[in-house]
Amino acid sequence: MTDKEPITMDDIARLARVSKPTVSRALSGSPLVRPETREHVLAVARQYGYAVNRNAQKLRHKRTNTICVSIDYGSFRKNHITDPFIFDLLAGVSEALGELDQDILLCSPKHNGFDFLQQVYLSRGADGFIFLGQGHRENLLQQFSSSTAPFIVWGAKKKNNRYCVVGSDNYRGGMLAGNYLLGKNRRQILFVGDISHPEIGFRRRGLEDSVARCPEPVTVDVLVLNSFSFESALASANHYLSRATGTPDGVFAYSDTAAMAFIYAFQKAGFAVPGDVSVVGYNDLSSAAFFHPAITTIRQDTYLAGELLVKKLMRLVDQKKTVSGFIPTELIVRET
Amino acid sequence: MTDKEPITMDDIARLARVSKPTVSRALSGSPLVRPETREHVLAVARQYGYAVNRNAQKLRHKRTNTICVSIDYGSFRKNHITDPFIFDLLAGVSEALGELDQDILLCSPKHNGFDFLQQVYLSRGADGFIFLGQGHRENLLQQFSSSTAPFIVWGAKKKNNRYCVVGSDNYRGGMLAGNYLLGKNRRQILFVGDISHPEIGFRRRGLEDSVARCPEPVTVDVLVLNSFSFESALASANHYLSRATGTPDGVFAYSDTAAMAFIYAFQKAGFAVPGDVSVVGYNDLSSAAFFHPAITTIRQDTYLAGELLVKKLMRLVDQKKTVSGFIPTELIVRET
DNA sequence: CTGAAAGCGCTTACAG
DNA sequence: CTGAAAGCGCTTACAG
Structure with missing residues (x-):
């Protein structure tokens, strides 16, 4: 059971009774070929199920597309x-x-x-x-x-x-989250995320700058997360809650996944979300919308x-x- | 600002003072080349940042890998x-x-x-x-x-x-779900999913067969979902709850996403999950674990x-x- | 508008 | 172990 010999441009040229360059031109839609010739060539190519070898093509072109x-x-x-x-x-x-x-x-x-x-x-x-x-x-x-x-x-x-x-626009995302939390009268805000990631650093800065405009005193705490996983976020959340002196009333998490972890941890620890704590996530994962409670978040298209x-x-x-x-x-x- | 001419195997051959076939053999690890020759060729290739043109390579080979x-x-x-x-x-x-x-x-x-x-x-x-x-x-x-x-x-x-x-093993997945729901003393089961999909049809059949072994009377209702989206699942769930004559006490959903939608709808309608209704999903999405309540589901690796x-x-x-x-x-x- | 020729950059018999 | 030659399947000047 061997592969049939693949059809080449030479075959099509022979079958269509034209030269190889003409086949090439017809197939690539070059204007340098008479419409009738093109039609004929295309018909033959179609009939024999011919497809230009893209490796040969790429070899000749500079572009690989x-x-x-x-x-x-x-x-x-x-x-x-x-x-x-x-x-x-x-x-x-x-x-x-x-x-x-x-x-x-x-x-x-x-x-x-x-x-x-x-x-x-x-x-x-x-x-x-x-x-x-x-x-x-x-x-x-x-x-x-x-x-x-x-x-x-x-x-x-x-x-x-x-x-x-x-x-x-991570900075603006941070400001949006900050303004939202301030608007909910949150004054002890926790930022969750690895701020050594540039993207996340900007979100934090946006948060800080929006908070700075608030006339009332607001604290912003930062909890650095070292992994992207839910499990690790959850562990961090539990650890944080177990040793935090004061509980935050607002959380801005670098991802919806982390937001879910924190909501989970807060609820287990007896806090109501959003009653006691407001939470803002990031990314607008489709699951953010149907998490329970549905998560307020920053969307990027x-x-x-x-x-x-x-x-x-x-x-x-x-x-x-x-x-x-x-x-x-x-x-x-x-x-x- | 033009691209530098790319280095070819010919160049390397010249630079290494061997023939092109030898370069080819050295690079492809052929045993038909003396170790010292190979080392020398590889060194030259490395020095000039040479990489075999994979389009030429694919053209020669039958396989494209x-x-x-x-x-x-x-x-x-x-x-x-x-x-x-x-x-x-x-x-x-x-x-x-x-x-x-x-x-x-x-x-x-x-x-x-x-x-x-x-x-x-x-x-x-x-x-x-x-x-x-x-x-x-x-x-x-x-x-x-x-x-x-x-x-x-x-x-x-x-x-x-x-x-x-x-x-x-969709059939077995369905049986697992069925046995779980029966074990929770659920007797009015709703299967959610488009059973015209073969995979989903098997899950339903597994469910039915596990239920058939139960000595007590158990009903299995089927709600066909026509879309994979959460929103559409939610709409179906709400519609179902609004007109259902009896409420199911067990749900087996074809996906975790659909399970989430149903849990959401049930909760909004005043039913407790898992108090009033047990729910089993499918896929074990990472979000299934931290949904609230965490979803019982069928995992496939x-x-x-x-x-x-x-x-x-x-x-x-x-x-x-x-x-x-x-x-x-x-x-x-x-x-x- | 069309074709004969050369060549893209490789690998693979073939010969030694 | 190594090299000269042919050829993979195309496209692109070049000539007409």
Whole structure:
């Protein structure tokens, strides 16, 4: 049981009684071919189920029309996806890339380091890269920025970044959350998240700045979380509640997942949400809407994000200039 | 600002003072090259940052070492991923594919139809296909099975399927759920899900069969859901509660998302979960664990699933026989 | 508008 | 163990 010999352009040329270049032109829609010739060639190609070998095509072209997408698998743990937001983003990016007829090369966890990615570029496996999740991959990204590969990152802009970033307006997200909590008369606010992540640092700063405008005294405490997982957030929450001197009356969590963990912990500890504590999350995961109580959160449109990431990356691939950009953030008020 | 001319194997051959075939052999780890020669070639290649052009490579080889993954975007709605389970699966598949050094070509929603997929295969874009989510794509899959492309599907086996399937043991999952509900002394059970999906049909049958063994009279009602989204599940739940003659005391939902919707609706309608109604979900989404109340559900190991899908697909790619397979299901007892 | 020729960057017999 | 030659399946000047 062997594969039938695949049909080549030569075969189609012979069958259509034209030359190979004519077949090539007809198939690529070149104007340099008579309409009748084109129709005839296309008909023969269709009849024999011919498809241009894309590897030969890519070999001849400089462009591969492939974009490599690297996910921050640091947010993963074996057997457990800890924050699904990154997949919302992937869906947005995949949609935008599809619209431009770009192939998507998805990196697996094993092939997510600098060497492999660099190799993909040098071996003409992709024209450019999209990094979903900055997380703690600063080193990788800095390394990458001294290579010539075009790439763009979902995350936040840092001063020493030499690469372009698309992200939600984290600072404004923080301000929105702060204003919301202040409006609920919350005065002892807890910020939850790893502020060494640039994105999360901005959210915290936005929170602090909104609080600074409040005429009454407000405290902002920061609880650093070192993992993206719910379990770890829950452990931190329990630990915090067990030793906190005063209980916060407002929480701004860096993700909906963390918000859920804190709500859970507060409820178990006998506090009512939102009676005793108001909580604001981030990302507007679909599960945030139907958590009980439904979580007030900051939304960022992942389809817009995908579009912007792709648009900017394609400029870089085309050797044009581009700059970092932001997706607007929006406060979604629900029950907490 | 033009691209530097990329380095080719010819360049490396010249620089290393050997022939091109020797470079090729050294780089591919052929035993037909003296260790010292190999080392020297590798050193030169490394020094000049050379990477073999993978398009040329794929053109020469019959194999592309690329697997195309097609996600059932039917479970999506613009701006809204309605059931994140498919992404758990994607993570599992991506991990397994990475272990075998296979590239992953991810289909975008726009390029997810038969013609495009067929084109990918004929144009040597991929050696095989993994379909994540059978859903209502039966037509596509049947079409595909009469092409020569190797592929495998996450889903359930139907009698008239001519293709291989890997799925959770849905029937057993249904039995587990049924036994759990019966054990809680539930006697009016509602099954929620679109039973025309083969996977979901099996769960229902498992439920029915477990109930049939109960000596006491038990009713099983079926509520068909036509969408995967939470919102639509919630609407159905509310509608059901508003017109149901008797309220069920046990619910088995086809997904955790749907389970959440029903719990939500029940609570709003004044019923206690699990006091008045026991609920079992499916998939064990990470959010199921920290929903309030935490959801009792059926777990399927998505990493195991990825491994099995990939293992079976690779057999097909290698022209070997394979058969459909199952992932064990496990009841995860939580609060509901 | 069409075709003959060259070449993209590899790998694989083949010969030594 | 190594190299000269051919060829994978295309596209792109070039010539007409």
